[in-house]
Amino acid sequence: TKTLKETLQEVIPAKQEQFKNIKAKHSQTVVGDVKVENIIGGMRGLKAMLWEASVLDPYEGIRFHGLSIPDCQKQLPAAPGGKEIIAESMLWLLLTGKVPTEAETRQLSRELAEKGDLPAYIEHLIDSLPTSLHPMTQLSMGVAALNHDSVFQAQYEKGMKKSEYWEYTLEDCINLIARLPALAARIYRNVYRSGSDLPAINKDLDLVGNYSNMLGYGANHDLTEYLRLYISIHGDHEGGNASAHTAHLVNSTLSDPYISYSAALCALAGPLHGLANQEVLRWQLAMQKELGDNITHENIKDYLWKTLKSGQVVPGYGHGVLRKSDPRFIALQEFCDTRPDLLQSPTIQMVKKTFEVAPGVLMEHGKTKNPWPNVDATSGCVLYHYGLTEFKYYTVIFGVSRALGALTQLVWARALGLPLERPKSISMDVLEKLITTS
Numbered sequence: 001t002k003t004l005k006e007t008l009q010e011v012i013p014a015k016q017e018q019f020k021n022i023k024a025k026h027s028q029t030v031v032g033d034v035k036v037e038n039i040i041g042g043m044r045g046l047k048a049m050l051w052e053a054s055v056l057d058p059y060e061g062i063r064f065h066g067l068s069i070p071d072c073q074k075q076l077p078a079a080p081g082g083k084e085i086i087a088e089s090m091l092w093l094l095l096t097g098k099v100p101t102e103a104e105t106r107q108l109s110r111e112l113a114e115k116g117d118l119p120a121y122i123e124h125l126i127d128s129l130p131t132s133l134h135p136m137t138q139l140s141m142g143v144a145a146l147n148h149d150s151v152f153q154a155q156y157e158k159g160m161k162k163s164e165y166w167e168y169t170l171e172d173c174i175n176l177i178a179r180l181p182a183l184a185a186r187i188y189r190n191v192y193r194s195g196s197d198l199p200a201i202n203k204d205l206d207l208v209g210n211y212s213n214m215l216g217y218g219a220n221h222d223l224t225e226y227l228r229l230y231i232s233i234h235g236d237h238e239g240g241n242a243s244a245h246t247a248h249l250v251n252s253t254l255s256d257p258y259i260s261y262s263a264a265l266c267a268l269a270g271p272l273h274g275l276a277n278q279e280v281l282r283w284q285l286a287m288q289k290e291l292g293d294n295i296t297h298e299n300i301k302d303y304l305w306k307t308l309k310s311g312q313v314v315p316g317y318g319h320g321v322l323r324k325s326d327p328r329f330i331a332l333q334e335f336c337d338t339r340p341d342l343l344q345s346p347t348i349q350m351v352k353k354t355f356e357v358a359p360g361v362l363m364e365h366g367k368t369k370n371p372w373p374n375v376d377a378t379s380g381c382v383l384y385h386y387g388l389t390e391f392k393y394y395t396v397i398f399g400v401s402r403a404l405g406a407l408t409q410l411v412w413a414r415a416l417g418l419p420l421e422r423p424k425s426i427s428m429d430v431l432e433k434l435i436t437t438s
């Protein structure tokens with residue numbers, strides 16, 4: 001059985017060769033145009049960065065190293081006694097492009113569990129924060145402060161060689177992924193459970209099994225399985241999304257992985273990005289309150305129009321890249337379809353009913369390029385059903401997950417020697433000059 005690092009060591013030379021070849025032979029080859037809409041439209045569609053782990057097709061959705069979500073569900077190892085993909089097997093795939101064996105997955109679970117305890121200074125920091133501080137701010141602060149232990153930073157100060165950057169980046173990334181569950185669970189316990197003690201990390205359990213335990217839901221096998229699936233499929237969504245891109249940008253300055261990912265979490269905390277799953281629940285519950293038992297398609301339609309006419313977006317619908325229903329939404333819906341208790345849940349029934357009318361309303365409204373649901377339209381509702389009702393916390397779970405993709409790609413950026421990111425900005429006057437001369 002090979003370790004994660006040994007597997008990575010094997011795949012790096014071929015990728016480095018591929019990169020060298022592209023750079024040497026094709027640096028001046030034109031592969032697309034820059035339109036004014038790219039410059040003024042948030043760079044949508046502009047192919048301008050490298051990201052190995054996943055590619056997002058507008059119609060097909062995400063593929064991780066070529067594997068779709070159903071492929072991953074078939075091929076990636078689950079936890080003992082479970083069926084869903086686990087974070088470790090997704091992490092292995094995202095980092096190396098290889099499907100791990102059962103033994104490799106278990107070995108990685110053990111490594112993460114052994115590295116998972118928080119240093120005392122982090123516990124003190126988190127415990128000192130007001131419980132009214134948003135959990136995402138707490139998570140970002142905790143992750144930033146963990147850079148106290150960054151081996152990348154320590155080795156940089158000692159003058160390590162450029163060829164060694166990826167190794168210390170990898171060490172930091174694995175240590176951070178290992179510690180995220182304890183950090184995120186501590187925030188949950190402090191904010192919602194009066195700071196009650198966390199159980200110790202069980203060295204025989206997978207990362208998310210331990211996370212669920214520390215949150216206090218370990219006895220709920222279905223919720224733990226849901227969290228495994230949720231965390232695996234939220235792990236990566238190309239490089240251009242705001243959180244992954246932020247990690248990539250900050251790390252390109254050779255900031256260590258901790259502060260790079262802390263910045264990414266600040267991007268994830270915005271309502272147009274990760275916070276949308278909190279917003280969906282807030283919106284769904286307000287609708288449930290207003291409609292009472294009268295949840296008909298007509299009433300949901302009226303409520304959707306009311307939201308749109310008040311100038312708000314319908315949370316959980318639309319996407320910067322996707323142009324059909326998000327396969328992550330479909331995977332989470334299928335999880336619900338196999339469990340009678342979830343099918344009976346009023347919140348989940350409402351998600352389904354909303355899905356039956358919202359695309360039509362959004363098409364009629366005519367603004368959004370994608371009237372179909374994204375993953376946030378459903379992700380929080382299952383948590384809510386199982387009693388994890390504190391929806392201000394939901395983006396933290398997303399933050400634990402997105403580390404899998406965003407951090408593994410920092411390792412690749414350093415292995416390929418990608419430079420400091422520095423796109424060119426221009427003023428409107430310069431843009432107008434370019435327009436008249438083109």
Ligand code: FCX
Nearest residue numbers: 272273274276313314315316317318319320367368369374
């Ligand atoms: N409801 C109402 N209006 C919407 C809409 C929605 N769900 N989605 C897009 N629009 C509007 C936009 O606000 C924009 O209006 P404007 O011209 O007045 O500024 C217009 O439609 C065109 O936007 P579009 O190009 O389709 O979408 P963008 O790429 O600009 O934005 C997001 C994509 C996701 C930000 C947008 O669809 C949105 O606000 N959705 C709701 C929030 C949400 O669910 N976010 C989660 C996304 C994702 F899954 C994640 O990152 O987690």
